[in-house]
Amino acid sequence: MTLPERFEEYCREAAAPYGVSPAVHPDDFMLQRTIADPRFQGNPRQAAIDFFIDANSCADNFCGIVQKVLGFASNSAMSILDFASGYGRVTRFLPHRFPKATIVAADVHPDAVRFVESEFGVSGVISPIVPELLETPRQFDVVFALSFFTHMPHKTFGRWLTALHRQLKPGGFLIFTASGRKPFGRGGRDSELLDRYKAIFIPASEQFDLNEQEYGTMYVAPGYVIGQLWQYVQAPIVLLEENFWWNLQDLYVVAKR
Ligand SMILES: C[S@@+](CC[C@H](N)C(=O)[O-])C[C@H]1O[C@@H](n2cnc3c(N)ncnc32)[C@H](O)[C@@H]1O
Numbered sequence: 001m002t003l004p005e006r007f008e009e010y011c012r013e014a015a016a017p018y019g020v021s022p023a024v025h026p027d028d029f030m031l032q033r034t035i036a037d038p039r040f041q042g043n044p045r046q047a048a049i050d051f052f053i054d055a056n057s058c059a060d061n062f063c064g065i066v067q068k069v070l071g072f073a074s075n076s077a078m079s080i081l082d083f084a085s086g087y088g089r090v091t092r093f094l095p096h097r098f099p100k101a102t103i104v105a106a107d108v109h110p111d112a113v114r115f116v117e118s119e120f121g122v123s124g125v126i127s128p129i130v131p132e133l134l135e136t137p138r139q140f141d142v143v144f145a146l147s148f149f150t151h152m153p154h155k156t157f158g159r160w161l162t163a164l165h166r167q168l169k170p171g172g173f174l175i176f177t178a179s180g181r182k183p184f185g186r187g188g189r190d191s192e193l194l195d196r197y198k199a200i201f202i203p204a205s206e207q208f209d210l211n212e213q214e215y216g217t218m219y220v221a222p223g224y225v226i227g228q229l230w231q232y233v234q235a236p237i238v239l240l241e242e243n244f245w246w247n248l249q250d251l252y253v254v255a256k257r
Pocket of ligand 1: 145
């Protein structure tokens with residue numbers, strides 16, 4: 001995709017208040033979705049502002065959980081895996097928020113991983129389609145997967161929980177979001193259907209180049225996620241808050257014993 005005229009200049013303006021890199025990539029589907037949002041038609045400057053405001057607010061959420069709930073200090077020498085980081089919408093904020101942390105970003109798109117490494121100074125891992133093949137260079141205090149389980153079908157949901165939980169040090173935490181009753185109920189769907197079926201997968205997503213059976217749109221009732229956690233990792237749930245992220249996605253924090 002070609003970015004709108006002057007878009008990079010708008011990103012520089014939008015990123016400046018946060019002191020983060022304004023670099024964006026034209027193949028970033030998350031960015032493309034913001035630019036295509038009907039609210040910003042004819043106003044790419046506002047799209048750039050919204051892109052950075054939202055990413056900063058995701059970084060705020062993440063830091064709040066890591067510091068206030070999990071008790072890590074912002075200057076601790078901790079390790080963070082930003083899994084399914086895309087082109088670094090949120091990753092770019094992490095070295096600023098945790099200056100002494102070791103930060104690794106992983107994504108299935110090799111171009112995205114290369115971009116995040118070169119622009120935001122973090123290490124990168126190209127993630128596989130098959131969860132059991134995920135390998136990272138170390139174990140982490142925190143693994144963060146924002147809007148990833150919102151796309152995983154039943155056949156890999158629990159296997160990805162296992163794969164990500166395996167990347168944790170003992171005493172570490174997996175933080176992830178999932179689309180539950182509220183997102184399912186948008187657009188006039190009866191949210192009780194989700195309670196009845198527990199998980200509903202629609203083979204379509206914003207990542208147009210990925211196989212829609214591997215990466216689609218997944219809605220899960222909390223009971224489904226709890227069942228998958230029990231079946232696959234048997235790990236203690238530290239926090240479960242429905243609609244926490246964007247007042248929409250459910251938040252899960254799971255510990256490694
Ligand atoms: C909805 S985007 C979220 C990106 C980022 N977490 C954010 O909030 O901006 C989902 C991301 O999952 C990535 N993804 C899809 N399949 C993956 C896999 N098997 N391993 C790692 N990342 C994957 C996509 O490339 C995409 O960047």
